[in-house]
Amino acid sequence: MIWVAWRQHRGEFLGAAILLAGLGILLLTHGVAMHDAYDRLGLRECHLVFLAGTDQACIDQVMAFDDKYAGLPQQFTSWLPFLPMVAGMLAGAPLLAREFEQGTWQLAWTQGVTRTRWLATKLVVVLGVVLIASVVFAAGLSWWFEPVDIQRFTSGKFNHAVLVFPGYVLLGVAIGVLAGVVFRRVLVAAAVVIPVYLALRLPIEFGLRPRYREPLTSDDPDRIAHGWPIDDITMGPGEGFPPVRYQPDDRFWQFQLIETTILLGITVVLLAIAWRLVLGRSAPKAPPTTDGGRAGAVTVTA
């Protein structure tokens, strides 16, 4: 059954591998040059000073570096959050919808393996491949984004760390799988992934994420700038730095864990519903036959 599941989705896996390899090459060539420049210019120390806003030479250097290198990674951070959605549309939605659409579920379910094993194997193979690919890709992204911004909590770095990014990818795929079971048409299921993914992701990212823990308050610009300021910082001329609520930098992995747990929780629920729908008592009704024109009449001549 593992071979069958692999063979069925080989096309998608291959497509994803080509896409990721292309991105990987781009990311590596750009990233190596960027890391080189970062180390050569000694910007790590500069970055720290930059935040305190004292050393003009440093500020100029960081600005020049950002001008030269930061554009591409920043562009990526604006569309990469949609990648898990695409994974859901391309790998999740067809997983079961194509079986229903093309009628092959009837072939699969009358072989010698039970429906339970069939479904479990399919899910494990596809989710397993997706998980491994997304962890590797997220690791690459984390390395790439590292010099771009000193803050780890910036959405680019947080969204593409090795926990949260695979979490969103699994969620996207689970949405696709469930939509495929409910709608039984690949295109419909893929289209449904878009609004559902956004409806789940936006509230989590922008509503819940800042609230996983009670923020701290500080008027130390260095601490705040390394962490994640929640309030807007308004500073009149001649005033001191105002006290601001922020999430400190050392909560990064804790927040990653919390968000990933939420994502995996939703993923498990969605997959459990799909599982019940497929294996439960409500076995699929036969899809409508295409020869409706002859309905109601028995052909008695050849």
Add this chain to the structure above:
Amino acid sequence: MSAALVTRGLGRRYRSTWALQDCDLEVPAGAVIALVGPNGAGKTTLLQLVAGLQRPSAGSISLFGELAPAQSPQALAQLAFVAQDHPVYRRFRVSDLLHLGRSLNRTWDQDFAERRIAELGISPRQRTGRLSGGQQAQVALALALAKRPRLLILDEPVASLDPLARREFLQVLMGTVAGEGLTVLLSSHNIAELERVCDHLVVVAGGRVQLAGDVDSLLGDHRVLTGPSAGVPGGPGVVHVDQADRHAHVVARIGPAEPLPGWQARPIGLEELVLAYLRRAREPWPVPSEMELSA
């Protein structure tokens, strides 16, 4: 002769409508059974229930003397199913399909499958999505037969094929079935094309079994009676009455008995028989007795 398939009170409901109801069948091993009825009659539902693709809402199914709950490994090992339009994985090569059969079944006759594919003149490297409808049907049949099932179920196997492919498909099917004692249950809304191949008949309409039995004895039991339309007989044996101006044609289950005076009896054809029961199912006339549904 032992029973290959027995259903008792079998039914399947979708929400509030019954797609199939009170289905009692008994099918002897080695029989070729034609399941006939209009589209939407419940044929596919019955076949999918027997194949374990759906769970019954009522009643039970036994295969070869043992209760066969849907998806039980024992039942799965004994049957093979070719669905309507013979779906196969379109991106697979033919050899991949055989690999699938080999890895998903405990009993699998690879030699047979390869020989069948070769006889069909199909290259194992060919993608199934590129095969003609007839070839795809043949590959699906080879896949089902290589499983070495005791019960082969085919849902409208020839409906989507052109006349030549139909003929070839049925020839291959019967050629394979003949020597092996395989029980075959196949559905069609076209009785004429099954007439040559089946020895048992099940007529389904409106979600109910209207008639079931051995083709020869069914044909022997029924007669077409022609007589004056004024004196149409009623009674339990009457299946359907076709009334013209002066004459009435009555399909009746009277066995070898002599017809009433003034009436002529002639033997009935299979199509005529099926039609009579389907018409009766649509417009019950006159109210018939309980049918004998012995197989």
